Amino acid sequence: MIDDRDRKLLNHLQSDADISISDLADRVALSVSACWRRVRRLYEQGFVARRIAVLDRQKMNVPTTVYMMIQTSDHSIEWLEKFRQAVLDIPEIIEVHRLTGNIDYLLKVVLPNVEHLDAIYKMLVNKVNFVDVSSYISMEGMKETTMIPTSYA
Missing domain, CATH: 1.10.10.10 (Winged helix-like DNA-binding domain superfamily/Winged helix DNA-binding domain)
Incomplete structure (x- = not known):
């Protein structure tokens, strides 16, 4: 406590x-x-999972954020493991979430510019089969934080 x-x-x-x-x-x-x-x-007690350095995305030349929404018809363990390995192998994919609803997975991708999105797309579709992949380019990050609320602990 x-x-x-x-x-x-x-x-x-x-x-x-x-x-x-x-x-x-x-x-x-x-x-x-x-x-x-x-x-x-x-x-x-494990309240601090790890200490990290948060890098400046502008200085690291990855200022562009793209959200990729993925739909699949295959929900097998084999497909999931193949997908998990594919996203782990691509460092530009910094977050992956499994969702409820019509979209199965949401990926957060950071890139130097929009032109690099096609390369990421090709890497993914060459490793895993999808029903649909939609990409949305973030025009502005209005809130980005690594801080989580502490009031629930």
Whole structure:
């Protein structure tokens, strides 16, 4: 079980995992040692899955976001494993979600520009059979975050 102070710690860590324990302690009104113990406990209990660096997509030259919606008529385990391997092999595909409704899978793809979309499309359809693939180009990212709400824990 975590309390409000733990939630504050987690929120600060989500926005800046490199924050010093001293600065973190100041922000949540704890002593450095108490803050360190709480942070260590949160890590040990698995509330922090991992620490990562979020790269600047503009500087990495992948500013374009495309969402691909996939429909399949084959829902076998064999097809799913082939599909899973295909999307894992393509680094431009950064998220894959299985959905309810008419669309089976939603893929988030990051690219240097729209012209690269055809190459990703060909890589996918050469590895796995689909009923339909539709692509939607994001014109503007209005909210993009890696932070999740902490109020439910």
